[in-house]
Amino acid sequence: MTIRFDNRVAIVTGAGGGLGRTYALELARRGAKVVVNDLGGSRDGTGHSDAALKVVEEIKAAGGEAMSDGGSVTEYEHMVELVAKTKEKWGGIHVLINNAGVLRDKSFAKMEPADFKFVVDVHLNGSAMCTKAVWETMREQNYGRILMTASSTGLYGNFGQANYGAAKLGLAGLTKTLAIEGAKNNIKVNTIAPTAGTRMTEDLFPAEAFAAFAPEKVAPAAIYLVSEDAPTNMIVGAGAGVFQAAYVTLTQGKLLTGDELSAEGIAAHWAEITDRTGELTPQSGAEQSLSIMRKLQGG
Template identity: 85%
Template sequence: MSIRFDNRVAIVTGAGGGLGRAYALELARRGAKVVVNDLGGARDGTGHSDAALKVVEEIREAGGEAMSNGGSVTEYEQMEAMVAQAKEKWGGVHILINNAGVLRDKSFAKMAPEDFEFVVDVHLNGSANCTKAVWETMREQNYGRILMTASSTGLFGNFGQANYGAAKLGLAGLTKTLYLEGAKYNIKVNTLAPVAGTRMTEDIFPEAAFKLFTPESVAPAALYLVSEDAPSNAIVGAGAGVFQAAYVTLTPGVRLQGDELTPEGVADHWGEITDRTGEIVPQSGGEQAQTIFAKLQDG
């Protein structure tokens, strides 16, 4: 099976370097027309550059089609304009990879509220802005593939990244609702948690690991998750050529009644409540209520 993107238009945010650049180059190599979006700032979100133009030049030199866009994902009107520009030039938008991001790492005790708000705004609200800007187009054309970029920090936590982790788990939650709302329109939405040596991690990773965890070793997962035959509602981890699946699970639980329906009762039954035997992976929030009703009926 050969995965191609001929006659598809893709938008990749934060594509001026690192993971976004790798995605844009590979999408173009496989036939997609690519909008290379990048504000071009430093990893804390400040400043500008011509990074997107350089990636567009790379794509064109390799025989592909691309255009640059310098809009900020935090400005919805700019994202609307980007989508309109792509539709005017190429007729539609079929793929969106929400990749743009920033870091402002500090322990929560030392983190200024504006640093928390800014990181959440770029990652979570920015991805929502881009997705909203393409959503109606994808519904109308009955086709869409959207990829959110989460993180192991969002899924599992990491010291000094409360702002980043909150935003990244929020993106996994956004995916879980949008996959439901987009299903009848053939819009598939997935979440990627990459581990890569990029500008964002160059002073965090040891040098040997930085060279091993290339953006190119993550790109295969990203491209599969926006392909014609992609799954939907998947959470995929990727790094250094290793690919994983993560899940939000729910244990069967325990029903407490009468004298046991107390905090002490929860404490007494904690081992049973957290027993993972028979746990499920709900496909919607309603399944939690369904499992509770099932427990009530069993009683």
Template identity: 90%
Template sequence: MTISFKDRVAIVTGAGGGLGRAYALELAKRGAKVVVNDLGGARDGTGHSDAALKVVEEIKAAGGEAMSDGGSVTEYDHMVELVAKTREKWGGVHVLINNAGVLRDKSFAKMDPADFRFVVDVHLIGSANVTKAVWETMREQNYGRILMTASSTGLFGNFGQANYGAAKLGLAGLTKTLYLEGAKNNIKVNTIAPVAGTRMTEDLFPPEAFQAFSPDKVVPAALYLVSEDAPSNAIVGAGAGVFQAAYVTLTQGKLLTGDALSPEGVAASWAEITDRTGEITPQSGAEQSMAIFKKLQGG
């Protein structure tokens, strides 16, 4: 069955180039009316350009409908205004892809606190700002599809990216609460961890890999995750046409009592505490407490 976005309105942040542009073009091709948001800055967040306008022109030239927005996701009031403008023009917002981001890479020892804060502000607070701006509209409509952009750095770590990693795992955590809060209003929230050759990663890839990891090869996962029949609370890795699922799991654990309830006891039981046999994938934070109660009853 063809996945269509006819009569849907989508906002894509950071859509002036790279992944965001690829998402916007494919959403439009499949019938969505698209708001192309891009500050147009360099990858460290400085400067401006008319990148968003160019993508809007591309969409219109192909027969689609789009409008541009040059605001920063860090400015909540502007995002509220953007949503109001979108509703006025097209009647609602059905899809939000939080893609805007910046890099300011340095080892933690050399990282300025301002660079830490700025990266968290754009990725994490910025995504929360735009999501908050569309949330009430999606609740009223009883329909919403939201995609957060995490990263392998957030999920698994990467040298020199403490700020980026903290923000990215924060986004996966934001997803895990919003999918619960949005469920009764048919709002589905997912996380993508893309690997792509873009303006932000061009000096990290050798030229041939840069081609293999083109942004269009991430698009199928992103569009599925904001489609009508999307799952919710998934963390999906995507790059070069390979798609993966990542999970936050919990081991069965071990109950310690008496003398064993001590740092030495934890050390002695470490192999059992970390044994992954029978581990679970909790669907909410309450499941950790439930697993502990179960152990207490069994113990």
């Protein structure tokens, strides 16, 4: 069955180039009315450009409907205005893809606190502000599809990206709570961890890999994760046409009592504590407490 977005309105942040542009074009091709948000600055978040306008022109040239927005995702008041303007024009907002981002890579030893704060502000707080701006509309509609953009750096770490990694794992955590809170109003929230050759990564990839990791090979996952029949509370890795699911898991653990309830007991039982046999994938934080209760009852 073809996935369509007719009569749906989508906001894509950071959509002036790279992944965001590809998402916006594909949503429009499938019938969505698209708000193309992009500050249009350079990779470190400075400067401006008319990148968003160009993507809107591309969408319109292909027969689609779109409007541009040049506001920063970090400015909540602007995002509220954008939502109001979008609803006035098209009546609702059904899809939000939080894609806007910046890089200020340095080893933690050399990273200025301002560079740490700025990257967290754009990725994590910016995504939260955009989501907050659309949340009530989606609740009222009893329909919403939201996609956060995490990263393998957030999930697994990467040298020189402490700020970026902290923000990206934060987004996966934000997704998990919003998926629970949004469920009763048919709001599905997912996380994508893309690997793509874009302006953000062009000097990190060899030339041939850059082509293999085209944004078009990530977009199918993003489109599916904001579609009507999307799952919720998933973390999906995507790159070069390969798609993966990532999970935050929990081992069965080991109950320690008496003299063993000590740092030395932890050391002695470390292998059992970290044994991944029968590993759990909790769907909420409460499930960790429940797994502990089961251990207590069984022990």
